Amino acid sequence: MGNNHLTGNIPTDIGKLTNPLRSLYGLKQAPRAWYEAFYRALLSLGFSASSSDTSLFIKKDITITFILVYVDDIIITGSSSQVCQTIISQLQAIFPVKDLGDIHYFLGIEVTRSPHGLFLHQSKYALDLLKKTDMLGVKPCSTPVSSSKLDHSGTPLADPTSYRSIVGALQYLTWTRPDLAFAVNQVCQHMQTPRTIHLQAVKRILRYLKGTIDSGLRFTKGAQFLTAWSDADWAGCPVDRRSTSGYCVFLGPNLVAWSAKKQNTVTRSSTEAEYRSLANTAAEISWVCKILFDLSFPLLRTPVIFCDNKSAIALAFNPVFHARTKHVELDYHFIREKVLLGQIDVQHVNTLSQIADIFTKSLHADRFLSLTAKLSVRPSTFSLRGCVRSTVGSQSYQRCTAPD
The missing domain is CATH 3.30.310 (TATA-Binding Protein)
Known part of the structure; x- marks a missing residue:
């Protein structure tokens, strides 16, 4: 091809x-x-x-x-x-x-081939961002998010323009770095009036980026079926008590879609939060299926969504409303229709096996690294084309330039 x-x-x-x-x-x-x-x-x-x-x-x-x-x-x-x-x-x-x-290079995304597949990364873009922010010499950290949640404490920044510029650059980096999605989503919520605590969160992301600058997404040959993981962190935001939805969609072993996003309304229970996240995941799977149909790529089995909330799964199968769920009727009918038509199957997964956890909350280092590996986010093992080794102070860096 x-x-x-x-x-x-x-x-x-x-x-x-x-x-x-x-x-x-x-x-x-x-x-x-x-x-x-x-x-x-x-x-x-x-x-x-x-x-x-x-x-x-x-x-x-x-x-x-x-x-x-x-x-x-x-x-x-x-x-x-x-x-x-x-x-x-x-x-x-x-x-x-x-x-x-x-x-080899497309819109800031570098493409490296191997006998096993493709490797997509943004090493050059990440290196340029670290240079722009004078963060090349910082000490790396193991996770991009600390255990403390962001609120409105701290002193307002005198010049929020720089903060917004850095966060905007980090947003584009998430195209090949799903491990940054939740962290970037958190700092994006404070673009209007950023404070010192928010700038510290951005610097932590850059420190994590320093230690994983060569990481990216791997794509290999695999089975022709879709699987997705859906999760929600109920009332996770300390400011407005809204929940955060997260999902990831795999085509065979390859991650093809992911999201970390705060929900638009306050939910009254964890079941409702998880159920809304299921609706978002089902909508994304429907779109991916349409793309695959246009590509003449047949799926060998019904797409499956894994969710760790049994009550939310029960709502997708059982048409029973009560006071806490009647106001999410539209989402209910959307998922119900997909389930009845056999276009989507919803199954339970143990919380410890929930891959989408990485898109909804901060995690300790061991679990974060474990889920990152399951997303196929790994450091490059290839000899990158057009790489130039340079030294800044006592540190050595590899800059990968676009091919002619």
């Missing part, structure tokens, strides 16, 4: 496709105009847009080919390398597109 990384520029005559009297460079609608032009070009080449993801285009004939578009960065892959090269040539005849060869 070919995997090519392309980059394209908005051509100077793209204005003819929208408005011949105006140049689109520098205007806010330039990316949209580029997408519309590229969209029409792909349709003319026999591609169709995915109904689940507007950035995904699919062409099915004897072979199958996929194109993923993010503004002017493009990935093309498919069952035939020859067909991929033909499509690249066709695109080059229409747009000033440059073929960068096999994908």
